[in-house]
Amino acid sequence: MASRMTRIRGLIWLLPALVLLGVFVYYPIVENVRLSFYSWNAFSPKPVFVGFDNYATAASDPIFWRSLRNNIAYAVVSLVFQVGCSLCLAAVLEEFVHQRLRGILRVIYFIPAVISITVAGILFSFIYNPQFGLLNRLLGAVGLEQWQHSWLGERSTAIWSIIGMSQWQSIGYTAVLFVVAIQRIPRELYEAARVDGAGAVRQFFSVTIPMVREMTTLLIILTVAGAFLVFNEVMVMTAGGPSDSSQVLGTWLYRNAFLADDMGYASAIATVIFVLTFGFAILQIMIGRRRRVEM
Amino acid sequence: MTSSTTSPMAVAPNRATRADGWIGRTVVQVLIGIGLLALVLAVVYPLLWMVFSSFKNNSELFANPWSLPGEMRWGNFERAWNAGVVRFFVNSTLVTAGSIVTTTLISAWAAYGLVRVKVPFSNAITGILLGGLMVAPTVALVPLFGLLQRLHIYDSLWALLVLYTAFRIPFTTFLIRAYLIDMPREMDEAAYVDGATRTQIFWRLVLPVCRPILVSAALLQALFAWNEFAFALVFISDSDRKTLPVGLMDMQSRLLTEWPVQFAGLTMAALPMIVLFLIGQRQFLRGLTEGMGK
Numbered sequence: 001m002a003s004r005m006t007r008i009r010g011l012i013w014l015l016p017a018l019v020l021l022g023v024f025v026y027y028p029i030v031e032n033v034r035l036s037f038y039s040w041n042a043f044s045p046k047p048v049f050v051g052f053d054n055y056a057t058a059a060s061d062p063i064f065w066r067s068l069r070n071n072i073a074y075a076v077v078s079l080v081f082q083v084g085c086s087l088c089l090a091a092v093l094e095e096f097v098h099q100r101l102r103g104i105l106r107v108i109y110f111i112p113a114v115i116s117i118t119v120a121g122i123l124f125s126f127i128y129n130p131q132f133g134l135l136n137r138l139l140g141a142v143g144l145e146q147w148q149h150s151w152l153g154e155r156s157t158a159i160w161s162i163i164g165m166s167q168w169q170s171i172g173y174t175a176v177l178f179v180v181a182i183q184r185i186p187r188e189l190y191e192a193a194r195v196d197g198a199g200a201v202r203q204f205f206s207v208t209i210p211m212v213r214e215m216t217t218l219l220i221i222l223t224v225a226g227a228f229l230v231f232n233e234v235m236v237m238t239a240g241g242p243s244d245s246s247q248v249l250g251t252w253l254y255r256n257a258f259l260a261d262d263m264g265y266a267s268a269i270a271t272v273i274f275v276l277t278f279g280f281a282i283l284q285i286m287i288g289r290r291r292r293v294e295m
Numbered sequence: 296m297t298s299s300t301t302s303p304m305a306v307a308p309n310r311a312t313r314a315d316g317w318i319g320r321t322v323v324q325v326l327i328g329i330g331l332l333a334l335v336l337a338v339v340y341p342l343l344w345m346v347f348s349s350f351k352n353n354s355e356l357f358a359n360p361w362s363l364p365g366e367m368r369w370g371n372f373e374r375a376w377n378a379g380v381v382r383f384f385v386n387s388t389l390v391t392a393g394s395i396v397t398t399t400l401i402s403a404w405a406a407y408g409l410v411r412v413k414v415p416f417s418n419a420i421t422g423i424l425l426g427g428l429m430v431a432p433t434v435a436l437v438p439l440f441g442l443l444q445r446l447h448i449y450d451s452l453w454a455l456l457v458l459y460t461a462f463r464i465p466f467t468t469f470l471i472r473a474y475l476i477d478m479p480r481e482m483d484e485a486a487y488v489d490g491a492t493r494t495q496i497f498w499r500l501v502l503p504v505c506r507p508i509l510v511s512a513a514l515l516q517a518l519f520a521w522n523e524f525a526f527a528l529v530f531i532s533d534s535d536r537k538t539l540p541v542g543l544m545d546m547q548s549r550l551l552t553e554w555p556v557q558f559a560g561l562t563m564a565a566l567p568m569i570v571l572f573l574i575g576q577r578q579f580l581r582g583l584t585e586g587m588g589k
Contacts, residue, residue, distance in 0.1 A: 010412040010413055013412050016401045017468060020460060020464060021423065023461070024439070025462060026423075028434075028435035029430055029435060031441075105331060111339075111572065114571075115565040118524055118539075122547065127341060132357045132360050132554070134344060168337070177584065225429075235528065236544055253437075257440070258440075263437055266436075271434075
């Protein structure tokens, strides 16, 4: 009995964390799913139950689908750069660069990740600026005037320009994480590969890639989930425009909730985002676990 | 992982390529060097451009965007500072400092409980805490909007303090927990046997021992709170209470074409985190990789 009492008293340690999480993280998620079945806004405080109407609205809303496509584009490009390229970058840093220089490069490449997305976003909106922006000047200087655009002002280039900024900001961050994963690989594996006559490229494919697989899985989850959650950079750079061409699910949710005042529809979009990101994370964890069992 | 790491790769060493290998190697080294340097430029130049442009005036910015500023116009910084940056700076500092204290303390408290104290349903509780890592702020925006109004903290810095704490507890708790797991049990058990209470042990022994990881946790929390945008955008409407990320966006519409002043604002907003990172890079990276690895 006494031990049971002390065990229950032990909950005091976890109570603050659990209460905060319960009230501000878990309750909103559940409440959000419930709200997505209601039609309701700031001026009609009595929510009306509408079943799956909000989801039907989403299914027939072309901008919802465009937002989803933009999120997918974000995910694909980010996977290529923030997982593929940054793994190569990390391997090159570890293999070819002298130790002192390596530390300096790592710090430099990481810097964009510590400035806020807002600062990076506004800075890049200046770089993309057609009047004084660096990008068009650069293209003009090398004779590619026909490639110049009003990058954030044209429907066909806006979302890609935002995605580009995001790669600038994140590639160093994931590269540093890969560097740490590579440093944890036992040196003997590389020694053995070298003895067997494997060159740098061969070592990369047969030692580095298999040995950093856990980090790769983790970064794939984070990158894809992150791509479905983008919000800040789009709000700052285009707010979804021009004419909704660069909307993503996050900004479309925001617009419907707080500008168009259709809270129910916004909740439905939020639920879709939640299911996509959470489902993807669960899927990856399950794949990871099965693989480990097979080993 | 397959077991092919060593033996199946036993390709015979190719002597022919080894003989003239050093030319190829040099070429590869040079190409890699150029690539890495180009990447350094791509990363650093936009930031330098931001700093240079904040000293220019409009005509200079338009005429030669690549050049160094003709003179150091500190007035741009003064103008940006007075146009609102000072207010946003204070608000961001308050929320960041406050949430560092609350997040690290509550998380360390919980982490110690998870590692050392026998608690009913401890597996379920661990799962609940861990699950919080997968919940994204954007998904919670609509319900939180109503909740914060009912709690009467909507449009106040308290709202941000509470949210920045709640949403970062999962990450921070697991960061500290990973560190505590490696702490030798004898250390605090000895104190326990000597009659110290768990609470005393926590304050006098565990917190000091955990200092390195607490520093990492605090730095990552600073990075998060200083840069957070979605909550700050939705839950603060009074412009006197805005934090830097949202305030800077507002300034864009107020300053319109005073580009150099805007650049100055960006520079001032970015500087604290860059400096903090350069000073504490080791702690930053430890926090990131510990939090990722386990």
